[in-house]
Amino acid sequence: MGHTTDVLVIGGGPAGLAAAIAARRKGISVTVADGARPPIDKACGEGLLPGTLAALRELGISISSNDGQVFRRIRFIDGGISAEAQFPGESSIGVRRTVLHRKMVERAEESGVELLWNSPVTGISRRCAIVGGKAIPTKWVVGADGVHSRGRRWSGLDSGVHCEVRFAQRRHYRARLLTDCVEVYWGRKIQAYVTPLANEETCVVLISRDPAMRFEEALREFPGLAASLSNAKLSSVQRGTVTATCKLDRVYRGNVALIGDASGSVDAITGEGLELGFRQALVLAGALETGELEKYQAAHRKLARRPQAMARLLLLLDRFAPLRKRVLQGLARDPDLFTRLLAAHVKETSSAFLAETIAYLGWRLITG
Numbered sequence: 001m002g003h004t005t006d007v008l009v010i011g012g013g014p015a016g017l018a019a020a021i022a023a024r025r026k027g028i029s030v031t032v033a034d035g036a037r038p039p040i041d042k043a044c045g046e047g048l049l050p051g052t053l054a055a056l057r058e059l060g061i062s063i064s065s066n067d068g069q070v071f072r073r074i075r076f077i078d079g080g081i082s083a084e085a086q087f088p089g090e091s092s093i094g095v096r097r098t099v100l101h102r103k104m105v106e107r108a109e110e111s112g113v114e115l116l117w118n119s120p121v122t123g124i125s126r127r128c129a130i131v132g133g134k135a136i137p138t139k140w141v142v143g144a145d146g147v148h149s150r151g152r153r154w155s156g157l158d159s160g161v162h163c164e165v166r167f168a169q170r171r172h173y174r175a176r177l178l179t180d181c182v183e184v185y186w187g188r189k190i191q192a193y194v195t196p197l198a199n200e201e202t203c204v205v206l207i208s209r210d211p212a213m214r215f216e217e218a219l220r221e222f223p224g225l226a227a228s229l230s231n232a233k234l235s236s237v238q239r240g241t242v243t244a245t246c247k248l249d250r251v252y253r254g255n256v257a258l259i260g261d262a263s264g265s266v267d268a269i270t271g272e273g274l275e276l277g278f279r280q281a282l283v284l285a286g287a288l289e290t291g292e293l294e295k296y297q298a299a300h301r302k303l304a305r306r307p308q309a310m311a312r313l314l315l316l317l318d319r320f321a322p323l324r325k326r327v328l329q330g331l332a333r334d335p336d337l338f339t340r341l342l343a344a345h346v347k348e349t350s351s352a353f354l355a356e357t358i359a360y361l362g363w364r365l366i367t368g
């Protein structure tokens, strides 16, 4: 008898592996098919915030200081303005994407997930998926194939996509620029996102609305950063990608459910994409077990609300430089307000707390 499975996951990135691990814990048989081979690299800021680390633990994956560089603070820099705050509660860790992927693959193997690498999915129908040219019968299909998801298109869930897209380039430098801090720089048209990693290594991501952005040229917008990198060697190949703030009207249809960036995403600058995918995975497993995907839809909407609000706020600051400079000056003068904003961003706080914090920020801008 050929290969059959309860759940066929398209894509073995972080969200697909998380979905597979969570479903196996419910006793569901799962096959993951990915067109690439592990460990899969991807342009990413590589910051695992406290909520991301907690979600990984719920999936049975422990990331420790041995896997990367612990950081507790974030610094926003725009020209001469610099504002800094400490993350509330647990620390965050900067971890190479390939290290995270390797750990997730190990956990999936231990959990009994069937992993098919070098196996692109080229189509789905009601009862099967075409993997590497062969049909695999399956009860459910989970589309975890990233921001350009074909699974989303095949299942007809593409029609309600609303997106704001930016373009990103990532490099790793063999240099220790930062210890316990991540930095976000704003320039005229470029943003830089700097994360410390293990082994004297630093991840630098440049993000722009211009698809033709060139790394070297763009880096010159940040003379201090460019100077500290001028003698550092590259320690990986440069990678580019898009980062999108995307919302879908629906994340499931029939026996197909979408997860991770395929199901809508938040801009890279929030540093929350991974946690969102992991939290969705934990909820999706329960919905697959009972067959109630409408519950997944409702939980998915709720999970996305806070990160989407923060993404909109950060993109507003990116678009309007005078507003951004005033906000950064306000945060530099009032570190408690910055800490409160961070708490609203990374911690389980109520929407009332977030609304109050934004209102307080607005008031400080008017009175500052």
Ligand SMILES: Cc1cc2nc3c(=O)[nH]c(=O)nc-3n(C[C@H](O)[C@H](O)[C@H](O)COP(=O)(O)OP(=O)(O)OC[C@H]3O[C@@H](n4cnc5c(N)ncnc54)[C@H](O)[C@@H]3O)c2cc1C
Residues within 6 Å of the ligand: 010, 011, 012, 013, 014, 015, 016, 033, 034, 035, 036, 040, 042, 043, 044, 045, 046, 047, 048, 049, 052, 119, 120, 121, 122, 144, 145, 146, 147, 150, 168, 169, 205, 241, 242, 243, 259, 260, 261, 262, 265, 268, 269, 271, 272, 273, 274, 275, 277
């Ligand atoms: C520049 C940038 C910086 C970021 N920084 C951070 C950060 O610091 N912290 C954070 O938490 N998040 C960050 N994010 C977000 C995070 O990287 C994403 O949310 C996360 O990668 C989404 O995971 P995913 O599994 O949904 O998709 P992906 O990681 O894109 O994985 C999709 C997988 O599907 C496979 N695939 C695609 N099509 C097929 C097919 N037809 N058949 C089989 N396989 C297929 C691909 O090979 C890939 O392995 C950042 C994003 C960007 C763009």
